Amino acid sequence: MASAAGRQDTGERLADLFDAYHPRLFRLGRRLAGSSEEARDLVQETFLRAAGRPGSIPRNPPGDEAWLVRVLVNLVRDRRRRAQVRDRGRAVLLRERSGQASHEEAALAKRTVQKALARLPARRRAVVVLHELEGEPPARVAALLGISRVTVRWHLAVARKELAAILTEEVER
Amino acid sequence: MKRKQALDTGTIREILRRGDPAIDPGGAEEALTPEEVAGIRRRVLQAAEEIEPFPFRMRLAAAGLLAGMVLIAGLVLRIGGPAVHEGDPAQTRIERAATERGRSTNAGAPTPRPARTIHFVTAGGTRVIWSLDPAFDV
Numbered sequence: 001m002a003s004a005a006g007r008q009d010t011g012e013r014l015a016d017l018f019d020a021y022h023p024r025l026f027r028l029g030r031r032l033a034g035s036s037e038e039a040r041d042l043v044q045e046t047f048l049r050a051a052g053r054p055g056s057i058p059r060n061p062p063g064d065e066a067w068l069v070r071v072l073v074n075l076v077r078d079r080r081r082r083a084q085v086r087d088r089g090r091a092v093l094l095r096e097r098s099g100q101a102s103h104e105e106a107a108l109a110k111r112t113v114q115k116a117l118a119r120l121p122a123r124r125r126a127v128v129v130l131h132e133l134e135g136e137p138p139a140r141v142a143a144l145l146g147i148s149r150v151t152v153r154w155h156l157a158v159a160r161k162e163l164a165a166i167l168t169e170e171v172e173r
Numbered sequence: 174m175k176r177k178q179a180l181d182t183g184t185i186r187e188i189l190r191r192g193d194p195a196i197d198p199g200g201a202e203e204a205l206t207p208e209e210v211a212g213i214r215r216r217v218l219q220a221a222e223e224i225e226p227f228p229f230r231m232r233l234a235a236a237g238l239l240a241g242m243v244l245i246a247g248l249v250l251r252i253g254g255p256a257v258h259e260g261d262p263a264q265t266r267i268e269r270a271a272t273e274r275g276r277s278t279n280a281g282a283p284t285p286r287p288a289r290t291i292h293f294v295t296a297g298g299t300r301v302i303w304s305l306d307p308a309f310d311v
Contacts, residue, residue, distance in 0.1 A: 018217060022205065023204060040209055052220070054221065113189055117189075160182055
């Protein structure tokens with residue numbers, strides 16, 4: 001009886017968390033992953049993890065959001081590791097195909113940014129997306145990712161150099 | 174040699190925002206469709222419903238383990254207190270030498286039976302040594 005009540009409580013809490021954070025997590029997933037389908041899978045996987053470990057989600061509002069963001073960022077990192085192993089041999093082929101895509105300026109800009117972001121390590125990409133695209137201040141990025149402000153600033157500084165090189169390379173291509 | 178000019182922070186930010194992956198080419202923010210939202214929500218809540226509460230099972234297992242340990246400890250205490258014996262690894266070299274000396278001076282006396290020990294390690298990694306008193310008689 002107690003466990004049924006506990007399950008109901010967990011269900012309600014998960015529903016509240018889902019309603020509150022799914023748009024924000026989708027946006028983040030979309031910026032970190034390669035496609036909207038992948039972002040949708042990431043949102044679902046994040047909440048399924050939450051359903052599996054409801055006790056580990058902090059009760060306070062900034063804490064629960066940070067927990068979900070960290071799960072999503074870790075999922076992106078795991079997927080990227082697996083994809084790197086799987087796609088190592090197909091990298092050249094994909095590069096050739098992407099060159100034949102639409103010449104529409106907006107789509108090209110989007111693809112360029114996506115490719116540039118994809119070349120950053122997962123944690124650094126998350127820092128850049130949260131700060132540069134979502135406009136979160138470094139202190140908030142640090143809280144969301146569970147790292148120090150110094151680390152956030154270091155990631156941003158390194159990412160700027162890396163992005164400058166990558167984007168210059170992409171624009172000149 | 175041609176030297177590439179590095180992009181400054183403002184330009185990088187502008188390029189990133191212009192090509193924001195979460196914004197579609199029409200300028201609208203990409204979002205999940207209501208059907209997708211409903212589908213994910215349903216699957217997540219269903220998963221939460223199916224998952225058995227982990228802490229309850231853990232509590233049950235821990236209670237069983239504790240009861241078993243208490244039972245065993247009670248039996249051991251009834252049998253007798255711990256005694257150091259010649260094969261005990263916990264006995265120091267000095268203690269062992271003292272035992273040997275004592276044995277040689279009491280050469281005429283009947284030699285006591287050596288104490289038996291039972292060694293085991295619990296699931297948590299605690300090493301437990303039980304010394305059984307040889308003088309104990311039921």
